[in-house]
Amino acid sequence: MTIQEAAQRSGLTAYTLRYYERIGLIRPVGRDGNGHRDYSEQDLVWLEFLTKLRTTGMPIADMCRYAELMRGGSGTAGERLEMLEEHRERVRSRIAELAQDLKALDHKIDSFRARV
Template sequence: MTIQEAARRSGLSAHTLRYYERIGLIHSVGRDGSGHRDYAEEDLQWLEFLLKLRTTGMPIADMCRYAELRRMGDHTATERMHMLELHRERVRSRIAELTQDLKVLDYKIDNYRELM
């Protein structure tokens, strides 16, 4: 599929897709007969995972390291798993912080409701 189609389906801009390719987050995408990028379904699945990492706050440098390890093959699975476990703990900590923040907001809202 074209870069425009991949952008539409992934929710990323074509510029971001090119940037991700340039910094090594995605491998060099195949080219069609005209030399244009030709994304495959597997590319979209990888982009979907990258978006989850980004949404959960993984730094780009860590994402690049993960992508590099992935390209190196199965012998890096343990290191990749360890990276994801560490990131999962950071996400859990952030969820706990947000839960506490939400409790404060709920408390304040309840106070305003009592005044009204």
């Protein structure tokens, strides 16, 4: 699929897709007969995972390291697992912080409603 189609399906911009390719987050994308990028379904699956990592706050540098390890094959599975487990703990911690923040907001809203 073209870069525009991949952008639409992934929710990322064409600029972001080119950037991800340039910094090594995605493998060099195949080209069609005219030399245009030709994204595969497998590319979209990887982009979806990268989007989840980014949305949950993983730094780009860590994402690049993870992508590098992926290209290293099954011998890097242990290190990848460790990275994901550490990231999961950071996400859980952030969720707990957000839950506390939400309680504070709810309390403030309830205070305003009681006065209005």
